[in-house]
Amino acid sequence: MIKVQDIVYVAHRAPDLDKHAQFLTDFGMVETARTADRLYMRGAGTYPFIHVTEKGEPGFAGVGMLAGSAAELDEASRLPGASAIEAIEGPGGGQRVRLTAPDGYRVDLVHGMTLVDPLPLRAPLPVNFALQKQRIKSFQRPDHEPARVVRLGHCVLKFNDGDAGARWFQETLGMLVTDRLHVPGDQASTLGNFLRCNRGDRPADHHTIFALHTPGDINVHHASFEVQDPDAVHIGHEWLKEKGYKPAWGVGRHLLGSQVFDYWRSPWGYMFEHYADGDLLTADMPAGDYPATDENLAQWGPVLAPRFFESVVVD
Secondary structure (H helix, E strand, O other): OOOOOEEEEEEEEEOOHHHHHHHHHHHOOEEEEEOOOEEEEEOOOOOOOOEEEEEOOOEEEEEEEEOOOHHHHHHHHOOOOOOOOEEOOOOOOOEEEEEEOHHHOEEEEEEOOOOOOOOOOOOOOOOOOOOOOOOOOOOOOOOOOOOOOOEEEEEEEEEOOHHHHHHHHHHHHOOEEEEEEEEOOEEEEEEEEEEEOOOOOOOEEOOOEEEEEOOOOOOEEEEEEEOOOHHHHHHHHHHHHHOOOEEEEEEEEEOOOOOEEEEEEOOOOEEEEEEEOOOEEOOOOOOEEEEOOHHHOEEEOOOOOOOOOOOEOOO
């Protein structure tokens, strides 16, 4: 059985690679390769790229997820509608099989990419708690810089049928439901499912895919990237604000997943999130079920932005 182990990259389309490269650089990524029609950006982690920009009309192109083995990649190639095993043309090489999730989403199952050395990253800032002091004769003076992105953490996709979307990731890629959101007062009506990788006893992020039920509004909602710590989230917020980009919501802390979050819009209106301090769960954690109330979206932070749930906002 296929059990994806991680999310590797996300791909968007944009008409101007230079402009998108500048946004992604200010967001905290590093350009690693470019062709006439593709831009590859990496984080400070070991994947050779975590974002691809394909030149074209603005849009969402797809998501890449890590197969557990070469045997799983071969198994995927025999699924209905799957591509043959193909060479990955980007940095790091490797192989992929292209699958199509409900509502036409492209999901690349990848294996065999050559990992790269991590980039320099400041150490996490030690915190002096009221009753536990960790920092003696040292100062908190992090640089004013972009929030250094380490890795891609998750992607939120909108489906005509959120349950059908979640089932596809469970049945095809072996993912587990972490938490379900339902309509307040109507537990039978799903609004979304948070799905994590099944890594057995090894911890996995609270969610790697969130399948959102939004009939008639099919698009990516956002892609989320992990940074070093909550200070990096706040410092990145100030950096992006100074550069004139459009904030979407944040800084705050989610309830489901616990991340300290901050959302921004790309030049073509697509949403990108910085996060830090997210929950990690093993496979034996039972699923939760919550009403989709404001209280269950954030523990603290600014009032939810009115246009937050719109996939693309270009003013």
